[in-house]
Amino acid sequence: MGRYVLVRFLLIIPTVFILMTVVFFLMRITGDPITAAQGGRLTPAELARRRAEAGYDRPLIVQYLEYLGRVVRGDFGETYTDHTPITQLLVTYGSATAELVLYAVVVALVLGVPLGMLAARFRDRWPDALLRILAILGYATPVFFVGLLLKLVFSVQLGWLPVAGRISSRGELTMGRITNPSPFYLLDAVRLGDGALIGDVLSHAVLPAIALGLLTGGVFLRLVRTNLIGTLEMPYVDSARSRGVPEPRLVTRHALRPALIPIVTVMGMQIAMMLGGAVLTETTFEWKGLGYMLAQYMQARDYVAVQGIVMLLAVIVAISNFLVDVIAALIDPRVRY
Template sequence: MLKFIAKRLLMMIPVMAGVIVIVFSMMYITPGDPTMIILGETSTEEEREALREDLGLNDGYFKRLGDFCYNLIFKLDLGDSYVTGQPVMDTIKARLPATATMAVVSVAFAVILGMILGIVSAVKPYTLLDNVSMTLALVGVSMPNFWQGLLLMLLFSVKLGWLPATGYGTWKHIILPAITVGTSSAGIIARMTRSSMLEVINADYINTARAKGQKEIIVVIRHGLRNALIPVITTAGLQFGAMLGGAVLTETVFAMPGLGKLMVDSVSGRDYTVVQGGVLVIAIMFSLVNLLVDILYAYADPRVRSSYS
């Protein structure tokens, strides 16, 4: 297993190299003059030229790519923001915790709620309970985040006053955005759990478990759910990866200093270095989540485990 993880981590290196080259090249060919952003429209051509020379923008593609990689690998330096002048690494580090915490809480919320709804409807298929669960799931998937966020805010912050409406800092600030982001994932996971459970629940080994005299609830959980987990893990992993990329709308509604908002602001402000660094960090996190998903597969299914070793 350890060997497998080490192998997978090593395999991340070429993936990352690819990401670096693609992201850098995209930024390279994007039209627009960074010096204009830094110095403003009132600057003279001489000033801008001097800055270009200074930033190395006049160098060739390979020279700049080489410099970028060198700085990244040996100094962990992603360059400075064109807009604020702050190091990109620091900017991302400041924004990452909010997004990461929210993603973890959302995915936990989504998995718990989604699996409960999915199991309930799979155990009693085509009944009222099933219909209610699946309608809830559909509503969850369909509800736009910004709207749901506002509704939650209205109820829990304005009417009841239980939770803060905006900002970031305490655990209370995380709850509403996490629920907002997690609801649609919960809906997707509920549908996935239901279909996966329905496939498993008629399997022969479920009858074997019943024939042992096992209680129905334990049959469903121990024998059914564990076998139905793989597709659920896949879905939850994908949702988690997407959340780590930042939930722009939700972060905007709740005024959270997250990665998604940073990225969107940087794109519209043509803050190339921040976009570049942000995309890279998100790609790394996505790869790590994929690895986590593969490890969870092995945990859930011994057949996968033996194929790894």
């Protein structure tokens, strides 16, 4: 087990290196970052001067080697549009994206696992057919369309939930009382012990989490249904059934755990999909996370910021896949061999 974990951990290094290299050269296809961001606003002489100061007039391979050296030291540079250090940008907005993805994972599990069990329990009957249709709609409908529909119904028409943002203006003022705030709003609200503030944070998270969680919830529903049906046909389940074990107990106590192994296995890939969907979700709900800022910096053609954000997302995906592989090995010992 230790050797398996070590090998999977070491594989993170070449994965991140390859992604970092690809992102670096793709960002240079349209030219250097200064020309892309400021080319239409500076005179040719001023543009040439800034390019020389930043080192973008040197050969591309030299720029790449210098970039690798800075990354090893933890220096990702700063944005051109607002001169914010990339590391500060990643800490500030990365936590917002992590919080949103966590909420979305909870939504996906709460919806996908129980409904998948229900579909398997009523296999080939009308509840199964209805749930399968809902699952297809869940992962086939564009995230931004779901987000806009949820806003129209629950925010505009019913007025139950906030339209956008992570917290209200009053909540931000309350958060200002914390001496050492964390980047996670819910954690800070719990630290204050303010029930109204906790409700404020969670109410802003409901619609974005549902919009993003439905994408993965539909996948989980199909996986649980398919694998639970296969597990229920195993000999040990037939043996338990012959001893008079009730059908609901067979599903929850005997067949569910093996059926969850594929979900854990694909969790890393689903997190990558969620991070991709977070760009549209955060933009739709003005949830100021990495996805929202990525869209803003792309519009401003600030490729240094885009490169840093994409790099962090790649690292998150690589680490998530590593953790998923370890959890899968703990659940199913056959994974190691």
